[in-house]
Amino acid sequence: METIKEIIARILSIEEAEIKDQTARDKTESWDSFNHLLLVSEIEKEFNIKFTIKEVEETKTFKELESLVNSKKR
């Protein structure tokens, strides 16, 4: 199974090591709104979870994304 970091790195074309808790959408060039949707759709598929439209909108950083996924996995 791919980790969240691996998925982000692949889709945003960045190194996994670059991804920190505070890595944020508005500070990362390749994390544009379209890639954000790509990320969401791949994460949903990989972990067999669903985000609400509000969660997609409000998730701004790696840390937030990770804890959201973890809360849904349970």
Added chain:
Amino acid sequence: MEEITSGVEAKRIGDYFNLDKEIENAKNKGGLPVGKKLKIAILSSFTARGVKEVLNVECCRAGITSDFYVCEYNQYAQDIFNPDSVLCSFNPDLVIFFIDTMSLLGEIFFSPYQMLDEDRRIFIKEKKNEIKTFIEALSKKTSAKIIFHNFEVPIYSPLGILENKQDFGFQEMVEQLNFDLREEFKASGRVFIFDYNSFCSKIGKNRIVDPKMYYLADIKLGLEHLPDLCLSYLSYIKPMVSLGRKCLVLDLDNTLWGGIIGEDGLEGIKLGPTPEGRPFLEFQKYILSLFNKGVILAINSKNNPEDVSEVFRRHPYMILKEEHFAAMQINWDDKIANMKIIAKQIDIGLDSLVFIDDSEINREMVKRAIPQILVINLPDDSSLYVKTLMAVDDFDTLQITEEDKQRGKIYASQRKRQEIRKNTTDLAEYLRSLDTLITFEKAKNLTISRISQLTQKTNQFNLTTRRYFEEDIKKFSESDNYLIVSLKVEDKYGDNGITGVAIVEKSSEIWRVDTFLLSCRIIGREVEKALLAFIIKNAKKEEVKKLRGEFISTSKNAPAKNFYRNNGFKSVTKDGFMEIWEVDIKNIDYSYPDFLNIKEL
């Protein structure tokens, strides 16, 4: 270019975007080999982001280098009508034109019944003319072929279950437009209406888009479905750049039939109207339909030619005949050498061949040695063979030849015969019109497994529901004390195969009907009377006095309950679930129903 896409099985949508970037980089460096080239313009009424990226990758995989022009969100009208537009100077070879139903209907989507029926009709007529104007302008300004999406028919209606009680309903509007578009461009060699509505149905209209993606980004088709969509476009693109293929090369064992003819023998291979045989039977039927539309067939197989020739000549369910094959390489040489001989014999390029073989080793070998050949990944499960071959679009062509048209006429007359059948109301007349032929055959090696299977599976028209294994049937058939007969039902619409069985225990005075059954497929056609007539006829011949029938009641065999009563038998005893009936053979005059044609083997 193939290095970029080879080896990467892009299943995740994100991979397509990365591959697309790599392809564009290679293009800019001039590093792409010269293959087929195509300029594709994509016009859409919504954010079609992803279509270009995925199509670029899929084209690349098919050996096509494509340049793209993607129209701005909902700017297609300006692009088409402005003579100085980028679209016109791009001069595409292919235009993909995708307007979605929501954009088409606008406010009407939620409140169609605020309009009068007549106004809805006018609206649809105007929309059709508008689309026609767009397409005609495109045709004049470019030399492109045009793929126009038809419209997804909504599964929702503000009227719910009353939707189809309207004079001109909401869903009907979209259906009407689809119908009109199809009619309008039927004869065109340049404009192709892509049946997007069917495409949506195939995926499931409830699943084509995640609603949040639609609200967040105006995505009308889920990103994960883009590969499927683009592969549908490829069905048009491949023949456009002459990447279509002409010849289907087939393996035999476990491909055209189940099992290995050299080991299992003529009677052992699986082919025919049984659960294990039917996938192969239908696979052959589908291959024959490809032949009938002009696909050339060939065989490349490791077998003894004599064995194969016996299957062709003697197997009752071999749909494909020797005369259908343009080349047959049946020998123990390697398949690669055989492939080259086949191409030479038929006089076509290796890149015109499609190869089907159940063995992965053979497939890999051919793939590696002759990469021009399209090798189909046949799944292990034979029940998926037909579906797999149906998904191969490489035999599609963009034009219809005169010959094809002739064939169309033949199908049309077949359709007329079926209409007559629908219109027949009188039962006897209907049964007579079927031209049914019943073939009786005493059990022999080729039919034993089917007979056993019918005893195992038949529940409804089964008088005793006794289950027998193949070995049991074999034992009966070798004994002089049993008559085992199977019947095959054919009519002018096709062959139902072996669908009835009787097992009769014989003695000099009295014959006992141990098993008497018909498959549910042929119930209601008085075939049971013919089977009884066959038994009585044989009993008379051997001067037997009485015929005894048994009926064992089960929860499922009510349809057979009154069979003996209705056919002149008298009740002898009733013991629990078992009833015994008898009839005097001498006195009974029992013959075949006159509307059935009878053959005895």
